Amino acid sequence: MAMPAASEKWIDINGVKTRYFEKGSGPTVMLVFGGNFGAPDAASSAAVWDTNFEWLASRFHVIAIDKLGQGHTDNPLRDEDYRIHAAVDHGYAFLERLGLRNVHLVGHSRGGYYVTRLTLEHPEIVASCTCIDSNTTAPGRGLNEIVLANPPGEPLSRECQKWTYEKYAYSYHHITADLLDANMKVAALPKTRAAIEKMEKQKLKTSLFLPDLQKGRMQVFAWLRDKGMPRPTNIIWGYNDPTAPFEQGVALYELTMQRTPVAQFHVVNEAGHHVFREQPAIFNEILRGWIAGLA
Amino acid sequence: MPMTNPKWIDVDGVKTRYFEAGSGEPLVLFFGGNFGSDEASNSAIVWNWNFDGLAQWYRVFAVDKLGQGFTDNPKRDEDYTMAAVVNHAHGFLRALGLRHVHLAGHSRGGYLVCRLTLEHPEIVKSCTIIDSATLAPGVERNEIVFAGNPHPLLSREGQRWVYERYSYNPKIVTEDWLDESMAVCALPKYRESVRKMKEEGLNGRMFLPQLQRQKRDTHARINELGMRRPTQLVWGFNDPTAPISMGYALYRMIAAHERQAYLRVLNEAGHYSFREHPKAFNETVHGFIQSL
Numbered sequence: 001m002a003m004p005a006a007s008e009k010w011i012d013i014n015g016v017k018t019r020y021f022e023k024g025s026g027p028t029v030m031l032v033f034g035g036n037f038g039a040p041d042a043a044s045s046a047a048v049w050d051t052n053f054e055w056l057a058s059r060f061h062v063i064a065i066d067k068l069g070q071g072h073t074d075n076p077l078r079d080e081d082y083r084i085h086a087a088v089d090h091g092y093a094f095l096e097r098l099g100l101r102n103v104h105l106v107g108h109s110r111g112g113y114y115v116t117r118l119t120l121e122h123p124e125i126v127a128s129c130t131c132i133d134s135n136t137t138a139p140g141r142g143l144n145e146i147v148l149a150n151p152p153g154e155p156l157s158r159e160c161q162k163w164t165y166e167k168y169a170y171s172y173h174h175i176t177a178d179l180l181d182a183n184m185k186v187a188a189l190p191k192t193r194a195a196i197e198k199m200e201k202q203k204l205k206t207s208l209f210l211p212d213l214q215k216g217r218m219q220v221f222a223w224l225r226d227k228g229m230p231r232p233t234n235i236i237w238g239y240n241d242p243t244a245p246f247e248q249g250v251a252l253y254e255l256t257m258q259r260t261p262v263a264q265f266h267v268v269n270e271a272g273h274h275v276f277r278e279q280p281a282i283f284n285e286i287l288r289g290w291i292a293g294l295a
Numbered sequence: 296m297p298m299t300n301p302k303w304i305d306v307d308g309v310k311t312r313y314f315e316a317g318s319g320e321p322l323v324l325f326f327g328g329n330f331g332s333d334e335a336s337n338s339a340i341v342w343n344w345n346f347d348g349l350a351q352w353y354r355v356f357a358v359d360k361l362g363q364g365f366t367d368n369p370k371r372d373e374d375y376t377m378a379a380v381v382n383h384a385h386g387f388l389r390a391l392g393l394r395h396v397h398l399a400g401h402s403r404g405g406y407l408v409c410r411l412t413l414e415h416p417e418i419v420k421s422c423t424i425i426d427s428a429t430l431a432p433g434v435e436r437n438e439i440v441f442a443g444n445p446h447p448l449l450s451r452e453g454q455r456w457v458y459e460r461y462s463y464n465p466k467i468v469t470e471d472w473l474d475e476s477m478a479v480c481a482l483p484k485y486r487e488s489v490r491k492m493k494e495e496g497l498n499g500r501m502f503l504p505q506l507q508r509q510k511r512d513t514h515a516r517i518n519e520l521g522m523r524r525p526t527q528l529v530w531g532f533n534d535p536t537a538p539i540s541m542g543y544a545l546y547r548m549i550a551a552h553e554r555q556a557y558l559r560v561l562n563e564a565g566h567y568s569f570r571e572h573p574k575a576f577n578e579t580v581h582g583f584i585q586s587l
Contacts, residue, residue, distance in 0.1 A: 239550055250543070253560065257532050263562035264575065265532075269550040282557065285582030293575035 002178045003050045013093050019072040020065040024057030034109025037069025038199025040155035041164045045071030047182035051280045082204040083212045088117045102127040113137045123230035130234040135244035138252035144243045156187040170240040170272035228259025234290045238271030297347045306386040312365040313358045317350030327402025330362025331492030333448045334457045336479040338364030344573040375497040376505045381410045399423035406430040413516050421525045428537035431545035436536045463533040463565035521552025527583045531564030
């Protein structure tokens with residue numbers, strides 16, 4: 001199932017043409033997918049939520065954003081914005097522009113770090129924070145460099161992207177033609193190639209993106225250790241995630257729970273990195289129950 | 296206190312008290328502890344902050360287990376075992392003609408619902424196990440946590456002290472819960488079960504050794520066959536007697552063979568995680584059942 005075309009929208013955020021999907025009414029839920037701009041192994045977009053979007057939209061006002069430089073959203077305008085924190089700032093500007101308050105943030109993988117930062121920096125617009133299979137946020141090292149090494153085919157070819165999703169997965173049923181079609185559309189955009197050029201060839205990944213991210217992670221750990229999250233925080237993990245192992249999920253939630261009064265941790269069996277795609281029924285109910293339990 | 300209309304049923308000669316409300320799929324709650332405990336005389340009333348919420352969605356039952364609450368004691372000395380408690384629970388479901396039930400059990404009641412699921416999968420749709428050191432691999436911490444109760448055993452203050460030690464937030468230990476515990480405690484049948492367990496030594500020579508043996512058998516079954524029914528663990532992150540590390544160990548064991556296996560951890564929650572955060576707990580159970 002593809003994302004509903006009628007829900008696709010565009011908005012200019014400080015000169016960055018931004019694509020998002022919006023549907024439904026009720027409390028606002030904002031979905032933030034993973035990865036980062038300029039990655040040669042997968043050109044993901046908000047379409048990765050197509051297994052959950054309609055169900056959630058029948059209960060909530062759901063927004064799924066294409067992050068800065070990913071999906072169909074423009075690349076950063078300046079080299080110094082090839083940082084995850086520039087993507088977070090873009091996300092904040094997006095929410096401000098739409099005038100959204102009391103937002104339930106839901107972020108996967110790198111998107112989990114993104115929503116954690118948004119919550120820490122702008123708690124006044126956040127109702128709750130859900131962080132999914134995010135080794136970017138969790139203490140410890142993920143296994144991406146090992147598990148995802150040496151993909152077959154050309155960078156961002158269909159073969160390469162399919163292989164990458166398979167390596168992330170416990171089961172393959174969710175790696176659909178619709179998902180790969182959506183990714184191939186993103187891969188074909190000139191701006192996608194331009195971001196890879198910046199990150200890989202011009203080495204912005206190693207000179208800027210990764211060191212900046214590591215600095216930010218240390219800030220988050222200090223925050224969690226000393227103050228906790230300023231909003232209710234929910235952590236969801238696939239028990240069989242090959243890249244963000246269960247132990248990292250435990251380390252993150254145990255750290256979070258020290259000083260975050262309202263916090264939950266949910267583990268789903270037979271689920272890899274994309275727990276929401278592999279097990280949408282329980283994932284959706286976990287998210288629904290989390291939000292209903294806060295009211 | 297919402298649970299005000301008890302019902303009674305004869306289960307193989309054992310007069311059994313239970314509460315029932317709501318409509319829809321049956322959901323049966325089993326509380327923790329065991330008969331003849333000199334620490335706490337609990338009953339099904341411990342669910343009183345969850346019962347009405349769950350009854351919005353389900354036909355909910357909360358049962359006084361064999362020898363606990365207002366239910367009769369075991370008829371014979373050799374039934375002062377957890378196996379007899381499990382059989383009585385099965386008898387209760389049979390007597391009410393309940394099939395395809397969702398089970399939820401706390402502490403010793405978590406062991407009970409696990410056994411029911413393993414022994415009678417044909418009547419079980421799902422199994423929720425809450426803060427159960429009785430079931431989880433490892434050693435429960437009760438003896439350490441409850442050492443040195445400064446109050447007389449089974450006195451109101453003595454029970455309050457025990458419940459507060461179990462809890463993250465002592466405010467969950469309400470006067471109505473203590474009223475009920477004292478009412479149970481005052482029943483001659485309860486005094487009799489304490490005498491049997493303690494003075495006649497049934498606890499040390501039968502109940503605990505049998506439970507130990509059965510626990511090993513239970514783990515062997517989980518490891519060999521698996522639960523064969525969707526199973527979720529709900530745990531209080533701050534449980535002092537059944538620490539979260541025991542929850543991980545049990546989850547690993549169950550998830551090895553059961554596809555639909557979930558671990559759900561609530562923060563700022565002690566042993567009675569369902570009382571500490573009733574709304575979040577109820578949503579956790581509801582979401583699990585809805586996902587099936």
